[in-house]
Amino acid sequence: MDKFSRTVVFSCVMLISICVPSSLAQTCRSYNFSSNQVFSTCSDLPVLSSFIYWNYHPSNQTADIAFRKSGASTTNWYVWSLNPTGQGMAGSQALLAFHNSSGLPTAYTTPIRDLSPSMQKGDLSFPVSKLKAEYSSGEMIIFATLHLTNSLISTNQVWQEGAMSGNNFNIHSMDSANKASVGNINFATGTTVAGTAQTSSKKNVHGVLNAVSWGVLMPMGIMIARYLKVFKVANPAWFYLHVTCQSSAYIIGVAGWGTGLNLGSDSTGIEYSKHRNIGIILFCFATLQVFALLLRPKPDHKYRLYWNIYHHSIGYATIALSIINIYEGFDILDPEKKWEKIYTGIIIFLGAVAALLEVLTWIIVIRRKKTVNFNKHANGTNGTNGYGA
Numbered sequence: 001m002d003k004f005s006r007t008v009v010f011s012c013v014m015l016i017s018i019c020v021p022s023s024l025a026q027t028c029r030s031y032n033f034s035s036n037q038v039f040s041t042c043s044d045l046p047v048l049s050s051f052i053y054w055n056y057h058p059s060n061q062t063a064d065i066a067f068r069k070s071g072a073s074t075t076n077w078y079v080w081s082l083n084p085t086g087q088g089m090a091g092s093q094a095l096l097a098f099h100n101s102s103g104l105p106t107a108y109t110t111p112i113r114d115l116s117p118s119m120q121k122g123d124l125s126f127p128v129s130k131l132k133a134e135y136s137s138g139e140m141i142i143f144a145t146l147h148l149t150n151s152l153i154s155t156n157q158v159w160q161e162g163a164m165s166g167n168n169f170n171i172h173s174m175d176s177a178n179k180a181s182v183g184n185i186n187f188a189t190g191t192t193v194a195g196t197a198q199t200s201s202k203k204n205v206h207g208v209l210n211a212v213s214w215g216v217l218m219p220m221g222i223m224i225a226r227y228l229k230v231f232k233v234a235n236p237a238w239f240y241l242h243v244t245c246q247s248s249a250y251i252i253g254v255a256g257w258g259t260g261l262n263l264g265s266d267s268t269g270i271e272y273s274k275h276r277n278i279g280i281i282l283f284c285f286a287t288l289q290v291f292a293l294l295l296r297p298k299p300d301h302k303y304r305l306y307w308n309i310y311h312h313s314i315g316y317a318t319i320a321l322s323i324i325n326i327y328e329g330f331d332i333l334d335p336e337k338k339w340e341k342i343y344t345g346i347i348i349f350l351g352a353v354a355a356l357l358e359v360l361t362w363i364i365v366i367r368r369k370k371t372v373n374f375n376k377h378a379n380g381t382n383g384t385n386g387y388g389a
């Protein structure tokens with residue numbers, strides 16, 4: 001197949017897979033509730049064999065809903081929620097169903113505030129009535145009446161499941177299905193839109209740009225300045241390498257920073273203030289460093305010493321804060337564990353290389369001091385280099 005026909009076939013497959021589940025092949029329709037309750041609208045959720053049914057009453061803005069999970073286990077918990085504040089579990093206004101210690105299906109509401117929720121019973125941001133859980137032959141169904149507000153008529157829905165050990169709710173797995181179990185629901189028009197591919201790719205772009213720039217390039221740029229400088233042959237090459245490395249890191253880093261602001265404004269209501277504030281400080285520090293370059297006094301200027309102290313302390317502070325913030329970001333975006341491990345590996349590697357070079361540098365500097373002293377006595381020249389930043 002040539003490139004064009006491949007593209008056409010691919011586009012058709014994409015179109016079909018987008019259109020079919022929501023219109024033609026609705027399996028939610030063929031299910032009869034034991035109570036003979038009939039719902040005018042239903043939707044096959046794309047993952048975790050789940051279905052959402054509802055009747056929406058515009059007159060009083062209520063929705064009678066049923067969330068059905070097929071192939072449910074009596075030792076798992078199930079959640080269906082609206083998340084008016086963003087996509088994902090944090091901020092979800094959740095209906096939780098599970099089998100309690102008497103072995104009976106039970107349901108209650110629980111607002112999920114952060115990424116490690118305790119699943120305690122609590123009121124949601126909107127009233128819920130007629131909440132109950134039903135279980136028979138592998139079908140767990142949560143029934144409820146939601147008393148909606150204008151802003152909740154079209155919002156995000158999140159559904160999730162995880163194992164229980166005794167009375168404890170274990171955290172759900174991080175499989176692709178558990179990450180794809182989000183989407184939009186519009187009670188009034190009766191439509192659901194699956195997935196948040198755009199936002200999650202935005203998040204990935206944000207993570208990669210920032211980890212590469214702030215987290216890898218900038219520490220490398222510092223290492224270039226600190227450890228290449230001692231080699232006379234690398235002078236002034238180290239300086240240009242350092243400037244090139246840090247300015248590309250700055251450009252990529254500012255792009256990554258921008259994607260972060262954009263993500264922040266997408267998820268109104270849910271704030272990762274620590275991550276955001278560190279991000280703002282980092283942007284200021286890095287920008288100061290760029291200006292510092294322009295205002296750099298000549299090596300023999302009397303203020304150069306102060307400039308060096310300033311440039312170095314802001315530089316090291318930036319690296320320390322960057323690394324802290326990247327781990328904050330891992331907690332928020334919650335990517336597969338391997339990415340955090342890979343990043344930790346890179347940091348340990350850079351740290352080990354830096355430690356080695358540090359030792360080497362000291363050896364070279366001490367040796368040089370000895371020969372310089374010797375030369376001084378011999379012919380009165382000294383060996384300081386002009387670029388010592």
Ligand SMILES: *[C@@H]1O[C@H](CO)[C@@H](O)[C@H](O)[C@H]1NC(C)=O
Nearest residue numbers: 027028029030031032033036
């Ligand atoms: C549901 O009920 C309808 C009519 O009451 C019936 O035709 C249909 O076969 C039932 N479906 C299932 C899966 O039992």
Ligand SMILES: *[C@@H]1O[C@H](CO)[C@@H](O)[C@H](O)[C@H]1NC(C)=O
Nearest residue numbers: 057058059060061062129145
């Ligand atoms: C809302 O209105 C519908 C009819 O429009 C009614 O059947 C339903 O009981 C009402 N719900 C509440 C909670 O008042």
Ligand SMILES: *[C@@H]1O[C@H](CO)[C@@H](O)[C@H](O)[C@H]1NC(C)=O
Nearest residue numbers: 100101102103104105106107
């Ligand atoms: C289990 O749930 C059922 C139904 O909600 C309830 O009647 C029963 O009291 C619950 N048992 C315990 C131990 O909480």
